[in-house]
Amino acid sequence: MQNWAGNLDYAAHTLARPSTLDELATVLAAAGPVRPLGSRHSFNDIADTPGTHVQVDRLDDGRPAVDLDPATGVVSVNAGLRYGEVSRALQLQGRGLGSLASLPHISVAGAVATGTHGSGDSNQSLAGPVVALEIMTTAGELRRVSRADDPEVFPGAVVSLGALGIVTRVELETMPSFDVRQDVAVDVPWETVLGSFDAVSGAAYSVSLFTSWEAAAVRHVLFKSLVPAGTVGERPAAVPGLRWATEPVHPLPGVDAAACTEQLGVPGPWHERLSHFRLEFTPSSGAELQTEYLLPRRHAVAAIEGMLGLAPRVAPLLQTCEIRTVAPDDLWLSPFDEDSVALHFTWHPRGAEVAAVLPAIEELLLPLGARPHWGKVFAIDPAELGALYPRFGDFKALTERFDPGGRLQGGYLGRLLG
Structure with missing residues (x-):
């Protein structure tokens, strides 16, 4: 069995999909390694195990789903x-x-x-x-x-x-x-983004910037704005001089936008606008790799300027890169312990070449406080990654309380926990 992208063959010898809690308990009563498995959208082996994978998508515990x-x-x-x-x-x-x-x-x-x-x-x-x-x-x-x-x-x-x-x-x-409308600005100059990053990211409820880094402008900026009930709302006005798309666009250049949620300022319910893609479509064949780094928002401009300098090495391998902002939380292994910016890379499926450029990206971003998304591809050593989280020692102790035999420690998790 493979992950969604097809870049990883899982080592598990069994897939269990219990339909009741008793069946799940029986699966866990068997000796040997075990790991939960979700929708297989991780691009590294964080979810892998040499034993049994467990999916709970068929589980009925007697309550409404x-x-x-x-x-x-x-x-x-x-x-x-x-x-x-x-x-x-x-x-x-x-x-x-x-x-x-x-x-x-x-x-x-x-x-x-x-x-x-x-x-x-x-x-x-x-x-x-x-x-x-x-x-x-x-x-x-x-x-x-x-x-x-x-x-x-x-x-x-x-x-x-x-x-x-x-x-x-x-x-x-x-x-x-709540209702949301989605408007797309095209070819937004880097000078606008770098000179007014806070204005751009704060111009709507949710904002995503898409770039390939080598161009003089950001290809698309998706503004998802809250719409007062019973109205169509308005385009964001916080950033003057934007040029607006007149037909739907896909985050990947040259790809049909049929799989994307509705754009062009048409209001609709939150669940049909906040995601970029519609549930009933498969937005990609999976022929891609993904990397993402999350870093303090206060370093957003420095990170973007540094990435523009890496464009000659990065752009030939890239399908697109998305820049987003995220609010903080208090969770131990969450990278969002302060206002953050995310740089998400969708690569062509050229694993060796992507692996070769990741150290250069990390050399730029790690000193700015970046940490990789747990389910993407990255280069940092597990011991170094754990050290980036102040409560990592507490987390390791917690895993020993819940799983004293270490049966859940397969794949990258096993290397992380040592």
């Missing part, structure tokens, strides 16, 4: 569901999530466990709205860990890399449903 408490606005969801499925169910009940990733196809538990995110100066990563998790440990014990009841453990249990057990339920804060 999307179980909203109308009194609190907290929704409990089956951890194996995709965000697109959860979003549609919430919209039908008049509720929404504050942020979504580019793809609605990723599983809730997998995205949360790796600190995956969307965009927006005030929007946290997908792990930010989590208020509780239900986790079955390798001993077969079902544990609920919540922010309210377990404040000493909870910040280490959310972005957990699957190191504590098999997450069966995720509880998320929701908000009233």
Whole structure:
């Protein structure tokens, strides 16, 4: 079995997809290594194991898969569901999530466990709205860990890399449903971005910049703006002189935009605008690699200027690069401990050449406080990466409490934890 991109053959000899909690406990009762597996959108072996992979997408614990408490606005969801499925169910009940990733196809538990995110100066990563998790440990014990009841453990249990057990339920804060319009500016000069980065990133609820680094302008800037109820809203006005797209665009140059969420300022519900792609489309064949670095927002301009200097080496390997902003949280293995900027690279599937350029990118970005996304390809040594997180020692101790036999420590996680 391979990951979604096809760049990695998993070492697992068995895939288990239990349909009940008892079946899951039986799987975990068997000896040997085990790892949770989500929608397989990781590009490295963070989810790998030489033993048994466990997917919970078929799990029925006797509760609704999307179980909203109308009194609190907290929704409990089956951890194996995709965000697109959860979003549609919430919209039908008049509720929404504050942020979504580019793809609605990723599983809730997998995205949360790796600190995956969307965009927006005030929007946290997908792990930010989590208020509780239900986790079955390798001993077969079902544990609920919540922010309210377990404040000493909870910040280490959310972005957990699957190191504590098999997450069966995720509880998320929701908000009233809201409408969004999406407008795309084209060929925005770098002088505008570098001279007014805060104005650009703050011009809408969610902003994404797409570049290949070698051009004199940012190819596309996606502005996703909140729309007052019953209106069509307006284009962002905080950045003057922008040129607006007159037809839908795809983040990758020359690709048909049919798979993209609706643009051109047409208002619609949050779940049909915040992601870049529609759930019913496969936005890519998977023939790509991805890298992402998250660093303090205060270093955004320095990072961008440095990347422009690396353009001759980077651009020939690149399909596109997305620049986003993310709000902070308090989770131990989240890279967002202050206002952050994300540089996300979508590469052509040329693994050896990409691996050769990553050290140069890290030489530029790591001194600026960058840390790689846990599920992408990067070069930094596991021991060095752990040292970038102040609570890493506490996280390692937590994994030993939940999984004393180290059965969950396969792939990159095993190298990370030593």
